[in-house]
Amino acid sequence: MSISEQAIISKSAKIAADVEVGPFAIIEDDVSLASGVKVWPHAHICKAAVIGEGTEVHMGAVVGHLPQDLTFDKNKRTNVVIGKSCIIREYATIHRSTQEGSPTSVGDNCYLMAVSHVGHDCHLGNNVIIANCALLAGHVSIGDYAFVSGNVVVHQFCRIGTLSMIGGFTGINKDVPPYMLVRGPSVVRSVNLIGLRRAKFPRELIDNIKEAYRLLYMANLNTAQAIEGMGKLKTSKELTHLIEFIQSSKRGICKYKYTDGDYFE
Numbered sequence: 001m002s003i004s005e006q007a008i009i010s011k012s013a014k015i016a017a018d019v020e021v022g023p024f025a026i027i028e029d030d031v032s033l034a035s036g037v038k039v040w041p042h043a044h045i046c047k048a049a050v051i052g053e054g055t056e057v058h059m060g061a062v063v064g065h066l067p068q069d070l071t072f073d074k075n076k077r078t079n080v081v082i083g084k085s086c087i088i089r090e091y092a093t094i095h096r097s098t099q100e101g102s103p104t105s106v107g108d109n110c111y112l113m114a115v116s117h118v119g120h121d122c123h124l125g126n127n128v129i130i131a132n133c134a135l136l137a138g139h140v141s142i143g144d145y146a147f148v149s150g151n152v153v154v155h156q157f158c159r160i161g162t163l164s165m166i167g168g169f170t171g172i173n174k175d176v177p178p179y180m181l182v183r184g185p186s187v188v189r190s191v192n193l194i195g196l197r198r199a200k201f202p203r204e205l206i207d208n209i210k211e212a213y214r215l216l217y218m219a220n221l222n223t224a225q226a227i228e229g230m231g232k233l234k235t236s237k238e239l240t241h242l243i244e245f246i247q248s249s250k251r252g253i254c255k256y257k258y259t260d261g262d263y264f265e
Helices: 193-198 203-218 223-230 236-245 260-264
Strands: 062-065 080-082 093-095 103-108 180-182 189-190
Touching: 062 080, 080 093, 093 103, 103 260, 180 260, 189 203, 193 203, 203 236, 223 236
Parallel strands: 062 093, 080 103
Antiparallel strands: 180 189
């Protein structure tokens, strides 16, 4: 264990034998730090946060602080759970949940870049990347391998699907379907082809997803008609996931294009 004498650590914190904690870092009550965790100088790990094996929390980052929710009862015992092998860079913030028994959660192998923000009650899957200064409001859900670019803002309760990509400076106020690329104000531009190829999707499956995209966004069909058409394509778990994601959307999915009226509803 390598813990600076200048760090402030609660006696009730549970810290594995090989954890590193830098000077002026703060570890509050009931925090759990698994094997291989590294907490850099001036990072702040708040009450009851759980951090998985091999995760790094860099300078000035704050994990598990109170939610930015005016109705939150500070007497509630809520927390944050971070998975294995995550990187949380400088001044990133991850807020605890508002409800007991349902922590804000970040999966394994996630990379949260500098000054990014994960709001209360968010749930990130595995291998998610959140770039610099991207902001997730409360209750946002992000699927595995999604990429959120710099300076993106995501409205509360939105869902960002598996292997989707959000371009920089984008505002999201609708659900982003899996495998799609969004650029602009909740506008789907194309299939995330680069992401699918990097994930080693076979050519036939990529073509199938491209056809689903065509039905959904280019065929002048309504959503129900597009889903009916997708049901006639070759079955795969990925296509089934896409259909179920769309059908379960409460906010509606991102459009292909918007009229002026859409911006002033």
